[in-house]
Amino acid sequence: MDTLEKAVDRVLAGDHAAFQQIVDATSQKLVRLGARIMGNQADAEDVVQEAYVKAYRALTVGDFDRRSSTSTWLYRIVVNGAIDAKRSRTRRHETSDDVQVEPGWDGAAFAEARVALAELDQWLAALPSDQRAALVLQSMEGLNNTEIAQVMGVSEGAVEQRLVRARAALRSRREQP
Amino acid sequence: MTDLEDIDQRLARLAGATYAVRPSAAFAARVMQAVHAEAVPGFWENAWFSSRRLLPVAAIAAALAVGWAVQVDRSVDDELATSYASVGFE
Numbered sequence: 001m002d003t004l005e006k007a008v009d010r011v012l013a014g015d016h017a018a019f020q021q022i023v024d025a026t027s028q029k030l031v032r033l034g035a036r037i038m039g040n041q042a043d044a045e046d047v048v049q050e051a052y053v054k055a056y057r058a059l060t061v062g063d064f065d066r067r068s069s070t071s072t073w074l075y076r077i078v079v080n081g082a083i084d085a086k087r088s089r090t091r092r093h094e095t096s097d098d099v100q101v102e103p104g105w106d107g108a109a110f111a112e113a114r115v116a117l118a119e120l121d122q123w124l125a126a127l128p129s130d131q132r133a134a135l136v137l138q139s140m141e142g143l144n145n146t147e148i149a150q151v152m153g154v155s156e157g158a159v160e161q162r163l164v165r166a167r168a169a170l171r172s173r174r175e176q177p
Numbered sequence: 178m179t180d181l182e183d184i185d186q187r188l189a190r191l192a193g194a195t196y197a198v199r200p201s202a203a204f205a206a207r208v209m210q211a212v213h214a215e216a217v218p219g220f221w222e223n224a225w226f227s228s229r230r231l232l233p234v235a236a237i238a239a240a241l242a243v244g245w246a247v248q249v250d251r252s253v254d255d256e257l258a259t260s261y262a263s264v265g266f267e
Contacts, residue, residue: 016216023208032198041198048200049208056212109197116194123187139188140195170184 008070011059019056026071030078036136037082037129039121041114047085051077068150075151079133086129126173131166134159 004025010018027048034044054077058064064073124132130152137143137151145163149156182190228235 019212020205020209023205027205027208028199031200031204032195035198036192036195041201044198045201045204045207049204049211052208053211053215056215060216113195113198116191117198120191120195123191135188139185140192167184 004070008059008064011056012062012064016056016060019052019059022055022070023052026074030074033075033136033141034078034082035117036120036140037079037133038086039124040117043085043089044082047081048078051081054081072147072150076153079137079151080153083129083133086132123170127166127169131162131169134162135166138163 004022007018007021007025011022030048030051031041031044034047035041038044038047051074055064055074064070068076124135127135134148134152137148138145143151145156145159148159152159
């Protein structure tokens with residue numbers, strides 16, 4: 001059993017401080033995933049923080065049934081949170097481009113990543129958030145369709161449909177003069 | 178995107194460029210603060226969490242108490258009826 005599952009065991013046994021280990025073991029991947037879906041780091045951190053609070057609540061009241069791995073479960077909470085947040089932000093036409101995040105890591109890499117996130121956000125802006133999430137999970141996170149279906153809580157057919165539609169939308173946009 | 182760059186190539190390039198994304202310096206502390214705020218329940222929430230495991234036992238005890246009260250009430254009625262009857266005979 002890996003460190004993450006052991007930390008979950010400890011939280012389930014009442015050692016709430018062990019939740020810090022779960023955060024330490026997963027926050028980098030989850031913030032990166034959130035940033036790729038949301039298009040910026042500030043929104044991603046808000047979504048991931050909310051996901052951790054939901055996860056903690058679920059662990060402490062016994063709502064995590066362990067039918068999927070902890071990692072897949074956390075991915076699911078973050079993806080659902082990001083899809084909802086992206087939808088509501090799109091409805092309100094909001095953007096967080098001006099929100100400054102204290103990087104805490106290499107400045108040059110941060111600047112490059114920030115530019116790349118802005119490019120990604122602009123490129124995928126026309127896609128519905130569920131199609132965008134499916135595309136990010138497949139092409140940037142390296143998940144296969146079965147794993148994406150587990151994370152998004154839909155059938156593999158629905159995943160395939162979202163990916164085909166997302167690619168078609170990007171292709172048609174590119175072909176427009 | 179250049180003319181030669183297709184969708185998958187562009188996604189792969191942006192995946193590489195965003196791979197360095199990591200949480201900001203204060204992120205873990207902010208998360209744990211939010212989690213701790215979640216972990217400190219209010220009085221009623223605390224009372225509910227403390228007592229909810231005893232609910233089935235309390236429900237059974239309440240049902241037994243009602244059954245016992247009904248039984249006692251009937252037996253008192255029977256005894257009173259018997260005593261009124263005996264008073265009548267006297």
